[in-house]
Amino acid sequence: MAELREILGGTRSEISSLSWDDYKRYPGLNPSTIKAGRESMLALKYVWDHGGLEDTPSMSWGRAMHTLLFEPSHFSERYCAYEGRRAGNKYQEFADEAQLLGKEILPAHGPFSQEYALNASQQFLKNRLVQDLIVEGVAEQGLFVVEDGLQCRGRVDWIRTREPHKLVDMKTTRSIRYFSNDFYRLGYDLQLSLYHRWLKRLMGADLPVEVVVLENHPPFDSVVIPIDPAVLHRGERLGMDIIHRVKQCILEDRWPGMAEDDLYVLNTPLWAMDDELEGAELIEGAA
Secondary structure (H helix, E strand, O other): OOOHHHHEOOOOOEEEOOOHHHHHOOOOEOHHHHHHOOOOHHHHHHHHHOOOOOOOHHHHHHHHHHHHHHOHHHHHHHEEEEOOOOOHHHHHHHHHHHHHHOOEEEEOOOOOOHHHHHHHHHHHHHOHHHHHHHOOEEEEEEEEEEEOOEEEEEEEEEEEOOOOOEEEEEEEEOOOOOHHHHHHHOOHHHHHHHHHHHHHHHHOOOOOEEEEEEEOOOOOOEEEEEOOHHHHHHHHHHHHHHHHHHHHHHHHOOOOOOOOOOOOOOOOOHHHOOOOOOOHHHHHHHO
8 A cells, every 4th residue: 555645746637537446556545535534634544554444245235336327237247146154165265266357246135235236226227317317428437636735536436428417426325314414424525525626627617416325225215416515615625624634744744633632522412411410511512
């Protein structure tokens, strides 16, 4: 893994249709890493040093759904299904062969399985708003830009090339009803705002942003959510603030945690207050 210092003095600025493996060869600060900076610079550096967040079955299934929506002809060459428990010599032989073929393994049945993915993909065909977004466009475009002297990069799911052009992203969720909580908790506002900013710079166009949201369990409901410009503006400010702090940390070679060198304030929730918690109101207000 490249050292963070290597992204100083970045020069690359372009949109490129690179494969995933080729894209990863070019070091750059991406939104997934930048999001970790909401917690602390220490957390951000850990994510960078370990090549990103730890993979989960949910994330693997989400990638499969991206392929089925935006590049369905590539699904069979990128994914394979395994029947049974993922353990023992039989599974290891299967996994070794899949690795040689460059395929990712999904369970055959049940949650986050190939069966679920293929069933869920049928909902895309039934949703006319989704179909309108993908009727004409390009998938998985690599964005390379320089921010405050740091090389940054991102990979957008889809750019709708039929008028009006749009930036399209896909997310999976447990519940569409509560997706707005996930949107901010998982930093999707920051991620999409930086993609929007970088596309505007590279294309010279202010593209509307829309998100295809798919529930990850039957009946696999799906919706299209337009993202308000005010949300993008706030997310962009947050992302740029983190990028500026990353530069300072690189120059100083210092990566502070959440409290840096100060005491951390206990944030007492309202429901926990009673007469014995003197000063709790002050603690709540300070947080």
